[in-house]
Every structure is written in structure tokens, then in C-alpha cells.
Amino acid sequence: MNLEETIAAVATAPGEGAIGIVRLSGTRALAIGESCFRRQKPGKWHSRRAYLGFVVDPLTNTQVDRAVCTQMRAPHSYTGENVVEFSCHGSPAVLRRTLELLLNQGARLALPGEFTLRAFLNGKLDLAQAEAVMDVVRARTGKGLSLALDQLEGRLSRQVQDLREEVLRLLARLEANIDFSEDDVPSVPAHEVEAAIAVTFAALERLLETVQSGAMVREGVRAVLVGRPNVGKSSLLNAFLSADRAIVTDIPGTTRDVLEETVDVDGIPLVLADTAGIAATVDPVEQIGVERSRASLAAARLVILVLDSSMPLQPEDRSVAAEVEQLRGGNGDQRAIIALNKADRPRVLSPEDVAGLLEGVQVARTSALAEDGLRELRGLIGKTLIRRSPPADSAIVTSLRHQAVLEEAHGALREARQAATEDLPADFVCIGLRAALNALGELTGESATEDLLDRIFGEFCIGK
Ligand SMILES: Nc1nc2c(ncn2[C@@H]2O[C@H](COP(=O)(O)OP(=O)(O)OP(=O)(O)O)[C@@H](O)[C@H]2O)c(=O)[nH]1
Ligand SMILES: [Mg+2]
Structure with a gap:
């Protein structure tokens, strides 16, 4: 990677948008930028001032777009180098053409994260920043x-x-x-x-x-709703999302496939999976669904065992609980919660009745139908995942x-x-x-090797 070269890239997301930005950074950025822009009112360029005009092809003098151009001169720029930004109309065709002109004038296409890498190398940011x-x-x-x-x-x-x-x-x-x-x-x-x-x-x-809480917030956490058929797993997912996402019927075995949605729980992106009810079945489609439930169960960091509190515990409830317990035995880091659902109906199961199903697990009472107890369930999820909150001053x-x-x-x-x-x-x-x-x-970053920098900046998007 040659830092002498001037780099260019589209900095905004692909697709149509109100505005799209093309960026240029390096020793020749000002010259290249000025050659492809005709200002509405020609004059002296000042750093960090926005000028209205046209992106033009310097060879043919044809207009590409009406745009705003800003120069940010070294060292007062994001990269610490001379930077030029064109704020164009957010049209993929305009942005592609503008970028092409800059490349024709001698810029090279930026590598992923190269703008930020240059900012790092020029001491604008350290590696963690x-x-x-x-x-x-x-x-x-x-x-x-x-x-x-x-x-x-x-x-x-x-x-x-x-x-x-x-x-x-x-x-x-x-x-x-x-x-x-x-x-x-x-x-x-x-x-x-x-x-x-x-x-x-x-x-x-x-x-x-x-680290524990920080990594969860950054990486997200996989959670799964499991239970025997018809206890209200899909209804709970829908209630969490306040949307009619999963099919709900009173027929046991409604859900066949695993369905995942991300919900924000205390700042943790919780990837919540609704699964097929686990039960013995002869239907081959349902059997595949149950296999998928088990795979999802095994992959989850947090298990929410859903039970129907309006009827006594069924043998299927116990066998699902036993599966969860067995998994937790093998994976010390898997956490669990019990949701006693259908709390709007006359209560047959109390938290005490189910406490023995999963050792040391807390119970929340919910009604997916009445959207009751969801806040408590969220609170319990947060508490179960983050057992100790980090000191506020750190x-x-x-x-x-x-x-x-x-x-x-x-x-x-x-x-x-x-x-x-x-x-x-x-x-x-x-x-x-x-x-x-x-x-x-x-x-x-003081003792970062080239390999490490490649790895880190390689994960960035182009234009950042
Ligand atoms: N009264 C009441 N009914 C509920 C509640 N939650 C779900 N139900 C009803 O229970 C039935 C089954 O709900 P689902 O959400 O489809 O249950 P499930 O656990 O996803 O079922 P499967 O996909 O078959 O495993 C539906 O008729 C729901 O309306 C609740 O909190 N209270
Ligand atoms: Mg379902």
C-alpha cells in the first residue's frame, strides 16, 4: 500500500439516496478534485468551505452532476492529508461516473478502511479509536x-x-x-x-x-424460545417485536422453521429465535422442524423455556426441560429463564411448581396475548446475561x-x-x-504489526 498515492472512493452506501459522497485523499487530492469541478462562482478555494458547482469531465467538459465540493487541507482533515469531498445526488450512476473521473485524473481506488488507516498512520486516531x-x-x-x-x-x-x-x-x-x-x-x-x-x-x-457486558453489546447474543407445541413461543416473539412476524394458530405444530429477529434488550442486540415445539411426531416435516429447534437450542447463549401456566405440566414440558438441563450441563456458559406464559388465564402452574425443572433459573410470568409481563421478562433477560454491571467510571x-x-x-x-x-x-x-x-x-497501536493492521482495516468498508 503506497501512501504517496492519492486515493478515491464512494463513501456512502450503495443504492439510491438523497446525497452520495465521493471522497479523495492524498497529496494530489486538491489538484485532482479541482480539475473535475467547475464552481458556480469561480474564485480562490478556501479550506473547509462548501462550494456549489458541477462535477465535470475535464476532457470533454461535459457535466456529470450538480454538486457541492469541499476541500479539507492537511493536516486539518479526517486522514490528516489533503481531502476533497463531492456531495452529489445519491445516484449510483452519478457516483460511479464521478469516481471514474477522479481515477482517470490519477487517483487510485481506496482499499477497505484505507481512509481510516491513513488517519491512524498520521496520528489522527489511535488503533482502538x-x-x-x-x-x-x-x-x-x-x-x-x-x-x-x-x-x-x-x-x-x-x-x-x-x-x-x-x-x-x-x-x-x-x-x-x-x-x-x-x-x-x-x-x-x-x-x-x-x-x-x-x-x-x-x-x-x-x-x-x-468485557462480558461490553462484548454482548457489541457482538449481540443468541437467544432461543423453546418449549412443547402450543405454549405461545411464536406469540412471545411477536409480542417482543410488536409485530405480526411469526404465524400463530391454536393448532400445535404451527411453527416448522426457525425464525430469527433481533430485539434490543437493555442495549444488547438479542437475536431471538422462535422454534418449532419440541415433541415426538411422525410427520416428517415436523420432525425436521424439531431437529432445527434442537440445533438452535444448542447454539444459543440464552434459553427461554416457555410453559403454559394455565394447565398442569405435561410430560413433554419435562422432557424439553431435561434437554435444556443436559445442554446446560455441557455448556457452562449457557443461561436459561422460564417464561410462564398465558398468565391471563386462570393459573394452574405457579413459579414454585416449575422451579425444579431448571436448576437455579428465574421465572417470569407473561401473557403474550395481553402483552403483559414483557418488561419483566426483558429485565430478567438483561439480569441473567449481565450478572454484574461494569463500574460507571470505567x-x-x-x-x-x-x-x-x-x-x-x-x-x-x-x-x-x-x-x-x-x-x-x-x-x-x-x-x-x-x-x-x-x-x-x-x-x-504503538506495537501493531502490519499483519494486524491489515486484519483490522480489511474488515472496514471501502470509502471509510
Ligand atoms: N390466552 C392466551 N393465549 C395465548 C397466549 N400466548 C399464545 N396463546 C395462544 O396459544 C396458541 C398457540 O400460540 P403459538 O404462539 O402459536 O404457540 P407456539 O408455542 O408457537 O406453538 P407451535 O409453533 O405449535 O410450537 C394460540 O392460539 C395463541 O393465541 C397467552 O399469553 N394467553
Ligand atoms: Mg410457533
Whole structure:
């Protein structure tokens, strides 16, 4: 990837829109941009001012679109380079043609994420902030958006930078000791080293505690509605969506296929699956449906076992519960909830009657028909998934990559502390500290390899 080249791309989503933007960045951006634009009132160009005019083909002088053109000169631009943006009509034909003109004038098509990569390389953003750009674009809930914006604004980066500085300070003291051991530099007492590491270690642990909830908000969670036929699984999905999404009838075995929809539960994008009722059947179509229910059940992080509270427990309820229990035994991370549905009818089953079905599981009473108890069910889902809410004053770690490097730093610090405790030579402590420093630097980008950058920016869209 050559940073000397000037890059161009359509920055808005494909398809028709009110406005579509074509972007240009690099040393020749101003010249290329000006050659393809005829201003309504010709004159001197000022940075960060919008000019009305026409996108034109400089070879034939034909107009491509009436548009607004803005220059943002280095270093005061997104990428830190000279940037030109054409706000055209959001027509795929216009945007394609405009881009073509810029390429003809010497720009090259930008690679995915290359604008943001340049911003990173020019020090406009660090790596965690650059990643947050894509998280903002892809946020599925308000909460996800607010976490992404926090990260973009630098909250996580600052916290990690503070940790790095503490490690660096200690490392500098210890290394001075090693380098000048014959001189009069007093050695750092082991308990002081231990104490210094312990502070950073604790801060890192607090940060790691936020991963669980953060990752759920960013990645989403798979949840599944299961139960015997006719208990109201599809009705619950519809009630959750406030839409008539799944077919509901009073005939058992209505749902055949798994149907998934995303709902926002406390900011977590919950991918909720409605499944065919699990029961023994001779109908081959229903059998396939039941197999799919089981696959969906196995893949879910959260199981919502639906029961009909207006009649006694049926053998089929017990056997579905037993399946859930068996799965949970094998997958320590799977969580479950019981929904006692049809609560609008005279009650036959109480929460106490069903408590024994799934160990340690909480029960919500719902009526999909009357849309009752849904708020409680949502609350219970949130509580079951996020057992401990993260401290309000901490940045939230949302990405699995960040989790991995923080865990690496955590392990390295543990070794450094161990070396200090055992009073090993300072060299051993330094090895651990350097490894921790390196891992933390991978989060913010100080110690990012080219491979890592390729991987991260390769997931971006073109034009971002
Ligand atoms: N009174 C009452 N009826 C309900 C409630 N929820 C669902 N029903 C009724 O129960 C019947 C079955 O509802 P569905 O939502 O199709 O049940 P299901 O669990 O998806 O059934 P299958 O797809 O066959 O497994 C329908 O007649 C619904 O109207 C409820 O909360 N109260
Ligand atoms: Mg159904």
C-alpha cells in the first residue's frame, strides 16, 4: 500500500439516496478534485468551505452532476492529508461516473478502511479509536452506539495509556538499575516493585471485568424460545417485536422453521429465535422442524423455556426441560429463564411448581396475548446475561481483540509480579513488564504489526 498515492472512493452506501459522497485523499487530492469541478462562482478555494458547482469531465467538459465540493487541507482533515469531498445526488450512476473521473485524473481506488488507516498512520486516531469508527457504523442498539462513541472519543485508549505509562515508569527504574548496577543507583526494593505492579494489575482486572457486558453489546447474543407445541413461543416473539412476524394458530405444530429477529434488550442486540415445539411426531416435516429447534437450542447463549401456566405440566414440558438441563450441563456458559406464559388465564402452574425443572433459573410470568409481563421478562433477560454491571467510571471493553491483548498483558504482569515476589534478578521482572507493555501497545497501536493492521482495516468498508 503506497501512501504517496492519492486515493478515491464512494463513501456512502450503495443504492439510491438523497446525497452520495465521493471522497479523495492524498497529496494530489486538491489538484485532482479541482480539475473535475467547475464552481458556480469561480474564485480562490478556501479550506473547509462548501462550494456549489458541477462535477465535470475535464476532457470533454461535459457535466456529470450538480454538486457541492469541499476541500479539507492537511493536516486539518479526517486522514490528516489533503481531502476533497463531492456531495452529489445519491445516484449510483452519478457516483460511479464521478469516481471514474477522479481515477482517470490519477487517483487510485481506496482499499477497505484505507481512509481510516491513513488517519491512524498520521496520528489522527489511535488503533482502538480507528476500530471504534467501524463500531459506530455497525452499532445495532443505542447502547452499542454510545459505547462505540466513547471509544472513538478515546476513553479506552486513555485508560490503557495510563496503564502503559505506569508500567513504563517502573521499567525505566528497573532498567536504570540493571544498566548502572556498578554505579550508585540504589536498587528498587522488591516490595516496592510488587506494590507498583499490583496497582496496574488491579486496574487491568477492573477493565477486564467490563468485557462480558461490553462484548454482548457489541457482538449481540443468541437467544432461543423453546418449549412443547402450543405454549405461545411464536406469540412471545411477536409480542417482543410488536409485530405480526411469526404465524400463530391454536393448532400445535404451527411453527416448522426457525425464525430469527433481533430485539434490543437493555442495549444488547438479542437475536431471538422462535422454534418449532419440541415433541415426538411422525410427520416428517415436523420432525425436521424439531431437529432445527434442537440445533438452535444448542447454539444459543440464552434459553427461554416457555410453559403454559394455565394447565398442569405435561410430560413433554419435562422432557424439553431435561434437554435444556443436559445442554446446560455441557455448556457452562449457557443461561436459561422460564417464561410462564398465558398468565391471563386462570393459573394452574405457579413459579414454585416449575422451579425444579431448571436448576437455579428465574421465572417470569407473561401473557403474550395481553402483552403483559414483557418488561419483566426483558429485565430478567438483561439480569441473567449481565450478572454484574461494569463500574460507571470505567471504559468498557467491547472487542474480543481488546480482550485478548488485555489478557495477555494481565498474564505478563502476573509473571513479573511473581518474579518480584520470588526476589529474582530485575531482568526477570523486566521481561514480564516489557511483554505487558507490548500487549497494551497492540490495543492502542504503538506495537501493531502490519499483519494486524491489515486484519483490522480489511474488515472496514471501502470509502471509510
Ligand atoms: N390466552 C392466551 N393465549 C395465548 C397466549 N400466548 C399464545 N396463546 C395462544 O396459544 C396458541 C398457540 O400460540 P403459538 O404462539 O402459536 O404457540 P407456539 O408455542 O408457537 O406453538 P407451535 O409453533 O405449535 O410450537 C394460540 O392460539 C395463541 O393465541 C397467552 O399469553 N394467553
Ligand atoms: Mg410457533
